[in-house]
Amino acid sequence: MTDNGEDRRRIRIVLLITLLFISFVMMGFSQRRITLNFKSIAYAVVFPFHYAGVKSIEGVKDFFTSIKNNRHLREELKETKRTLEKYERIIYEYEEIKRENERLRKLIGIQSRFDYETIIAEIIAKSPQNFYKTIIINRGRNSGIEKYMPVIAYQNNRQCLVGKIIDVQKYSARVQPIIDQLSYTGAMLKRSRYSGLLVGQSPISNYCLLQYIDKRASISYGDEVVTSGMGGVYPKGILIGRVVSVSKKRYGIFQEALVAPEVDFGKLEEVYVITKKVTVSE
Amino acid sequence: MLKKYAIFLFIIGALIVFQSTFVYNSITVRDVGPDFLMIIVVAISFFLGSVSGEIFGFITGIIADIISGGLLGLSAFTYTVIGYGVGLLGNKIYGNYYILSIFIVFVATFVKALIMAMLGSLFIKPGYFGFFTHGRIFLEAVMNGVISPLFFLIVYKIENRVTG
The missing domain is CATH 2.40.10.350 (Rod shape-determining protein MreC, domain 2)
Structure with a gap:
């Protein structure tokens, strides 16, 4: 093997050992929670890019989904309005029952909920x-x-x-x-x-x-x-x-x-x- | 050279982001999905050699670890070993790259699981070795193998176009 080839092999192995050593040390510190701050700092740096990327992909997905779903929207809107009216009635009844329940709880002295x-x-x-x-x-x-x-x-x-x-x-x-x-x-x-x-x-x-x-x-x-x-x-x-x-x-x-x-x-x-x-x- | 590395880094970044979105869930089977990060590390290592393989493996792993919030260094260690190993193989194996890629990535998935399970047992919890013995890793290996020719093709094209 030539000197050049030998050097390259040595670089490869030294680099491998160095990277594995760094990883191993990080794992060791990570378990002792010493690197907790380092992890937080590292994530704080990565977060904006990660967030922007995730939002972009989901944005593209949402865009195509919204086109696909457009025709159903009118029907869904009508249905939602009907459901909303129903829930408004339920909320009104619920508030009534809640007030009555609280009054009865006070009367019979039940513990806090x-x-x-x-x-x-x-x-x-x-x-x-x-x-x-x-x-x-x-x-x-x-x-x-x-x-x-x-x-x-x-x-x-x-x-x-x-x-x-x-x-x-x-x-x-x-x-x-x-x-x-x-x-x-x-x-x-x-x-x-x-x-x-x-x-x-x-x-x-x-x-x-x-x-x-x-x-x-x-x-x-x-x-x-x-x-x-x-x-x-x-x-x-x-x-x-x-x-x-x-x-x-x-x-x-x-x-x-x-x-x-x-x-x-x-x-x-x-x-x-x-x-x-x-x-x-x- | 730098342009090529920048392109690969961009692809790795995009894959990390994609793999952490819920869009990725749509391509999972029984909650197991292909590990694009490992496949790209294998493909880069195969064409660029072990030095590039271990560097890209380390960078990919460390970013994945930071985003996962798990054991920092676990993926970095694993992908570095895979990058180095596949990089050494790249010079020695001849044949149809795309067929080879299926076999290499399939085996690399088991190597990944074995290393992760061993380190997981050592640093996290003894039960983590279960990941290796469980059938889910076979499913991941099959998925990774099936997708790998596409990644090899992309890396091969970039490597050839940017180099010369």
């Missing part, structure tokens, strides 16, 4: 890797978003859990969904009230595994799983999903259940970040 103050956010991007399932929303520190705030969504007219905020920038935040392998959620079976720990299974599957459930608990297919409120991140009682299978080992004191999340992460467009719990009645 809680609701949540939320901020609506649009999902602007997701992880480009099949390996991760994180999503990015268009609300950040300037909207009052903080780390570990719970994130919910409304699907099929039901409030259900999406995940929690794990990283906040000024104009964006990153959400770790409950299906992520690093997500742990205090959960319980709504019917039997037995609690356990819900662990995400992605990228292996889009289901979650409810672990450490007392073996005495009777679990059936379709049982609803809700947040238990333990751990202090998620408020109690938010719907997570439904049991699809149960695994009971012969030995041991616990059983496990596979849970299908109520949220369809593929169709998720908007989410609500719970900023604080508010009392609506006393």
Whole structure:
């Protein structure tokens, strides 16, 4: 081999070792959260370009979709007006029932009921890797978003859990969904009230595994799983999903259940970040 | 030379953005989609050699890691190794590039999954090794393989046109 060829080979190997070493060091620091600020800074630099790119692609898609859907718009408008009238009547009735309910609660002295103050956010991007399932929303520190705030969504007219905020920038935040392998959620079976720990299974599957459930608990297919409120991140009682299978080992004191999340992460467009719990009645 | 690199960087940037939009979801099967980033790294490495391959692999991986919010350096490490390996192969394999591309990308997907699973087990959580053994990676490998000739064609055309 000539000197030139030998030099080139040496450069290749030195470069490889250097790049792998840098990657390895970053992984090490990343796990100790020392590079958290570096990651945030790096993402803050990349974010404007990423956001602009994502919006451009979605803009092009929306443009073609809107042309395609134009003919249906008139009919939809008429239908929407009819639906709106119907909902206006329902809201009026709801307000009446709410007032009556509050009055009755006061009369019989029921304890406080809680609701949540939320901020609506649009999902602007997701992880480009099949390996991760994180999503990015268009609300950040300037909207009052903080780390570990719970994130919910409304699907099929039901409030259900999406995940929690794990990283906040000024104009964006990153959400770790409950299906992520690093997500742990205090959960319980709504019917039997037995609690356990819900662990995400992605990228292996889009289901979650409810672990450490007392073996005495009777679990059936379709049982609803809700947040238990333990751990202090998620408020109690938010719907997570439904049991699809149960695994009971012969030995041991616990059983496990596979849970299908109520949220369809593929169709998720908007989410609500719970900023604080508010009392609506006393 | 610089113009060629700038074009490749632009393509990588566009692919990263595309892969992080929900438009990308429409081409997924059972929630698994092709990894355009890995395919472009493989194609660049094949035609430009291992030095360019490892540099492009590192840059692509680090940007993907930043946007993913996952373990910083995981994709960078993986794509660097793939870039280097495929770059070495590029000089030694002869035949129809487009047929070769299917085989190389198919194998590279498994190498990617293996490295990611091992590093994931080491730095994130032991269970991450499951990604390699699960059938989803086979599906991704097939998708990547099917799409790869298109990427090889694009990189080949750019390489030839800009170089000479």
